[in-house]
Amino acid sequence: MKNGFRQSMSWVHTWGGLSVGWILFFVFLTGTLGYFDTEIDRWMKPELPKDTSTMAQSLAVAEARLQEKAEGAERWFISPPTNRDNPNLRIFWQMPGKDGERGVRGNELLDSTTGDALSGRATGGGQTLYQMHYALHYLPTNVAYWIVGISSMFMLLAIVTGVVIHKKIFKDFFTFRPQKGQRSWLDMHNLLSVTALPFHFMITYSGLIFFAFTYMPLIVASSYGTGDDAERKFFDELFAETDKVEPANSPANLASLSAMVAIAESRWGENQVRYLDITNPGDANARVSIGRQLNSPLRASPELVFDGATGELLNDKAAATSAPRTVRDTFLGLHEGLFANTALRWLYFLSGLLGTIMIATGMILWTVKRRPAQLKKTNGPDFGHRLVESLNLGTIVGLPIAIAAYFWANRLLPVDYAARSEWEIHVLFLVWLATLLYPLSRNIMRGWVDLLWVAAAAYGLLPIINAVTTDRHLANSLAQGDWLFAGVDLTFLTTGILFAIAAIKLQGRLRQAPQAARDAANNKKVISNTTLVAQDVSAQSPEAT
């Protein structure tokens, strides 16, 4: 098309990236927060106690509660509090469905010392935030999967073309020219992209693999045919569900779970049991699969399978199976990072942030590059240019503000308000809408300063809101060594400070530039306020002067 391979790829990179940039920013930011989903869950339910019970207590409590809530279930699932993902004992059950339909499901958090269900305030928590990165919100899930999938495909394309258009990827990596307008944005975009390139590639490709069966249904259909039965046959073969048994329909007491766990712990070590997956509980054909903690990126756990009625060990299943499935599970495991310890988890979080900021710098670069030419137009910048500038501001600063508002809502909505968890989310999207509309009423550069200050306040005040509304304030958490609560509060505070620094820097830059901007504006007799301030930045870049 255009001359030369690099130019064509540069075109694809620019326009492909721009067209889905805002969705990708949303996906990356909410997904990055997902690396601390459990921590955010805990912060958003400050009433929940810390679980200090033993495995035996947890098992007894879980089994009694499941017996009471879900006798005759098709499946029970117990997650004892032995890892980061389950700070409290969790049970799940699924009743048999009628005529092939899925039965009723339920789940509860339990207090392992008293056996009562833990409630705490109703909240979407970190889970809702994390789920938004693939299921969006207010949309049917399949529609959302496709939107995210198409955007991810664009992301993959942007990554590959981004590498291709780099003549000197190594040299550019060590180049940063600050205070140089467009150059600085380009250098920063390169720096962020190359630093975390393996992460960006891994996260995007594995994101596509998560919903690959939805995106590429024809490949399965060509070997297995269409319809639910064909699909089930494929999954059964792929995931080797060989231990699946139908209920015998004759009742039998469940053998001792703690005896089975003891066998598992003797093989794997203490606290290595991640879950107990019980099919057909109370039936002669009950099966108990005990899964091990995730100690590697491979997403599947090794399992010990027991006969639920006799307690006999039937099978020792390795996590790794066939090569293609192992590749898939490793990609998914790397994406989720469930195996990551605290240090690695922070690295995941920071890599995710680098990706988010990389997307933001790319979109800002698009406007900075075009601004000088746009300002020379007799009627001021085009509608398209102004739209991109507004969407950039409303998303890059607006979405973080909206997420802060979600946390504010969690603390400020009445604790017993019935629709509070829905309203937390409504608040998030209403605030985002407001920040998207804000640039319409304000010239764009002043708008950036305003919203950066709003973001600084929104995050900086969160620890104070937390201190006023709960007894788990920062001083308390630090004194008690509660690093989870202290960590969340301190992260909010740091975020607020970073936004404030950005606001001060930008303000300083706008103050330096006005004289040059005014001269330029007078020369061209441009009266539009938007144009005037937009000149400020163009005056910074060497290309414009």
Place this chain on the structure above:
Amino acid sequence: MKNTQSNTDNRYRWQIALRVAVAIVGGYALANITAILLSYLLPMSKSDAVMTGILLSFAIYTGAIMWVFAVRSVKKACMGLIAPSLIIGAVALLLKFTGVAP
């Protein structure tokens, strides 16, 4: 002069739109058809071969899209996707109907 300019602009826009359409639809078709043939030919169990095809399909898709934008003419871009799709598709169908493939 002005008229010619806007004609060129229009032509350019149509070419871009056409390329985008070819890249998205044609690339998807080629990625699927290639993955299907792979899933028939790979020497492993059926479910594993299908999984491998799916894992590779996104890489094939990416390559196909890049190719559409890299070549000089739109015609060549179209042919470059349609021809291999037809050939690979024909081989896949042949394998299916002769019973070599599942």
